[in-house]
Amino acid sequence: MSLIKNKRNSQEDNQADPNGVAENKTKELTAMEQRQRQRFIDKATKVSGKYLRRLEELPGAPAAMQPFFKVLRDIYVEMKNVEKAAETKIVGTYCVMVPHELIYAVGAQPVKLCSGSYTAFAIGDDLVPRDACPLIKAVMGFQAMEVMPIYEDCALMVVPITCDCKKKMAGMLKEMVPTYSLHVPTSKSDDTDMEQYVQELYQLIPELEAVTGQTITYQGxxxxxxxxxxxxxxxxxxxxxxxxxxxxxxxxxxxxxxxxxxxxxxxxxxxxxxxxxxxxxxxxxxxxxxxxxxxxxxxxxxxxxxxxxxxxxxxxxxxxxxxxxxxxxxxxxxxxxxxxxxxxxxxxxxxxxxxxxxxxxxxxxxxxxxxxxxxxxxxxxxxxxxxxxxxxxxxxxxxxxxxxxxxxxxxxxxxxxxxxxxxxxxxxxxxxxxxxxxxxxxxxxxxxxxxxxxxxxxx
Ligand code: SF4
Ligand code: SF4
The missing domain is CATH 3.40.50.11900 (Rossmann fold)
Known part of the structure; x- marks a missing residue:
């Protein structure tokens, strides 16, 4: 059962039933959603905790790895937000082809949101076609459950249009959260393609500036x-x-x-x-x-x-x-x-x-x-x-x-x-x-x- 479908259904019910029957149903549904969410959190954090333990127990980890393990624990086991000042905005990215420099230049924090969660994948499996890749299913699963701070706190998502899965994911995300589709070149040896990408990056600038109200300067x-x-x-x-x-x-x-x-x-x-x-x-x-x-x-x-x-x-x-x-x-x-x-x-x-x-x-x-x-x-x-x-x-x-x-x-x-x-x-x-x-x-x-x-x- 998908939360997105539930949410849409309850909105439709409310419109069709102004006398409040659906309102009760919505409350009921919300309680059900809460239980579903808690089950999801318990399972997702348990699986992440298990893999983190295996990572830490693998012999030979340098002591200097601890801060990196801690970050993975914070995000996936404790389900915390990224470490940042309260006013710092997050810009979510979905590929290595999004220049982080542009995001830092507006004072925001880039966070790569591609996901490897088995639990979120199981939810996303209901939301996208069966043959879509698991990465996309996991992203859509987290998006639907609305429990991961790194997704929930995201002011803008930048999705490079690299493959069919990313293209359709960008379309789905756009219906729920502010999303920018970044068109990347298909051919690196084609100068026209590369020029288009430069123009794409220029078009991304005002979108990023709107997130923080900060202008990208040469110095920045x-x-x-x-x-x-x-x-x-x-x-x-x-x-x-x-x-x-x-x-x-x-x-x-x-x-x-x-x-x-x-x-x-x-x-x-x-x-x-x-x-x-x-x-x-x-x-x-x-x-x-x-x-x-x-x-x-x-x-x-x-x-x-x-x-x-x-x-x-x-x-x-x-x-x-x-x-x-x-x-x-x-x-x-x-x-x-x-x-x-x-x-x-x-x-x-x-x-x-x-x-x-x-x-x-x-x-x-x-x-x-x-x-x-x-x-x-x-x-x-x-x-x-x-x-x-x-x-x-x-x-x-x-x-x-x-x-x-x-x-x-x-x-x-x-x-x-x-x-x-x-x-x-x-x-x-x-x-x-x-x-x-x-x-x-x-x-x-x-x-x-x-x-x-x-x-x-x-x-
Ligand atoms: S398109 Fe997918 S596999 Fe390729 S660099 Fe981007 S995120 Fe990685
Ligand atoms: S299908 Fe696309 S989004 Fe999925 S892993 Fe492959 S390159 Fe990445």
């Missing part, structure tokens, strides 16, 4: 580009530590760090990452590793992996692998590349942002995707990856389309790939465990001498 924008630049710098150092053999940090913990990025002000997140990097530097010096020399080094790519749906990375690391690379858009992709400003005018900053948020993006929603394959090969070489887990969320066609090309390309390098399809529930865990365990065993059995040389892959 330059400052937020610098602020993000510091995060990108710390991220590049973190990536270097992640390349270390044996590993200095588990990939599942690195994923938690990147998930926390969605809910923390960038300055605070960068500061915590700086402390984490210092701890990793100490670990390197003291030769304190979290993997053994010959433990299979795995990379994950494909559909987004969003807390609490972290069953795939957990399975990889609980069955003997070490997750050294995360190419999903919840990984380093969101802040990997710095914004390169060539022209120091306001328009120059806007164009630099348009380039930064699209050209290096390796999402398969673009028509031209050679760069995606190149980037994955580069990560394989840099992180000495021995096997790739290709994650496809059920209904996520864009990633499924790309699988065969990647398998062919990596086959030429002798890198095994396994495609794992999953949904937002726990029913497929055992099946996934068997496949991932077998994949890791296969890699273990391969002669270490067959590990690809960095130079060969770079060719």
């Amino acid at each position: 924008l330059a400052k937020s580009i610098d602020q993000m630049g510091f995060a990108q710098y710390e991220m590049s150092k973190f990536n270097d530590y992640k390349k270390h053999v044996p590993a200095l940090i588990k990939g599942t913990h690195a994923m938690a760090l990147m998930n926390a990025f969605s809910y923390m002000p960038v300055a605070q997140w960068s500061q915590q990452l700086h402390l984490l990097n210092r701890e990793l530097a100490r670990r390197k010096k003291d030769r304190q590793f979290v993997s053994k020399d010959k433990q299979p080094r795995i990379m994950v790519t494909g559909s987004p992996i969003i807390f609490p749906n972290i069953k795939i990375p957990l399975l990889i690391e609980e069955t003997g692998g070490i997750l050294v690379g995360d190419e999903t858009c919840m990984g380093e992709r969101s802040i990997y590349d710095p914004t390169v400003v060539v022209d120091q005018s306001f328009d120059g900053l806007m164009r630099s942002l348009a380039n930064r948020y699209t050209r290096p993006c390796t999402c398969p929603t673009f028509v031209d995707n050679d760069q995606r394959i190149y980037r994955i090969k580069q990560m394989i070489a840099d992180h000495q990856v021995q096997g790739v887990v290709y994650h496809v969320l059920r209904g996520c066609l864009v990633y499924d389309f790309e699988y065969q090309t990647l398998e062919d390309e990596l086959g030429k390098l002798g890198i095994p790939v396994v495609r794992v399809e999953s949904d937002y529930n726990e029913e497929d865990i055992e099946q996934l465990r068997i496949r991932i365990e077998a994949f890791i065993e296969l890699i273990k059995l391969k002669d270490l001498a067959a590990r690809p040389k960095k130079a060969e892959i770079a060719d």
Whole structure:
């Protein structure tokens, strides 16, 4: 049963019955909604708490991970709002292609609202077509239940129109909350497409300014580009530590760090990452590793992996692998590349942002995707990856389309790939465990001498 449908029905009942019978029914319904909501909260927080515990109990978490775990606990287990001043407005985003710099430049806080909640997915399953991806179902589930502060407190939602699911989700959200559909280019090599995106970003400015009443100035924008630049710098150092053999940090913990990025002000997140990097530097010096020399080094790519749906990375690391690379858009992709400003005018900053948020993006929603394959090969070489887990969320066609090309390309390098399809529930865990365990065993059995040389892959 959907709360949205209930809400609409009770409004219609009230109109048809001005004498108050429906009013009582509405009150009754509200009490029922309350119970339904409480059940939802109990279940959602229990599931999130369980996955957070598994994350924290996974051996080897650096002490500096605690603030990131706390953020995930606050948002998903305690169901609190993001940490911010009371007057700070939240702007919700639904993809890495929304420039956070523009949101910071109006004094608002960006929060990435893509969701991995199994409980919200179960509610959303009733609201959108069966074959829609679980990410969309989870978002619509939270929206319908009206219990998550990060959704409820959102002054504006910015939804990039990247795939059919996002397009239809934007339409549904628009009926309920202020929503801006951001048209992103389909082709990065097409200058007309890119020019349109620059104009799109210009059109987004008044929408954002209306949220806080603050105008975007050259200085404000330059400052937020610098602020993000510091995060990108710390991220590049973190990536270097992640390349270390044996590993200095588990990939599942690195994923938690990147998930926390969605809910923390960038300055605070960068500061915590700086402390984490210092701890990793100490670990390197003291030769304190979290993997053994010959433990299979795995990379994950494909559909987004969003807390609490972290069953795939957990399975990889609980069955003997070490997750050294995360190419999903919840990984380093969101802040990997710095914004390169060539022209120091306001328009120059806007164009630099348009380039930064699209050209290096390796999402398969673009028509031209050679760069995606190149980037994955580069990560394989840099992180000495021995096997790739290709994650496809059920209904996520864009990633499924790309699988065969990647398998062919990596086959030429002798890198095994396994495609794992999953949904937002726990029913497929055992099946996934068997496949991932077998994949890791296969890699273990391969002669270490067959590990690809960095130079060969770079060719
Ligand atoms: S998978 Fe692609 S379209 Fe979806 S949120 Fe990530 S970058 Fe955006
Ligand atoms: S890219 Fe895939 S996961 Fe993201 S919204 Fe579209 S279908 Fe869903």
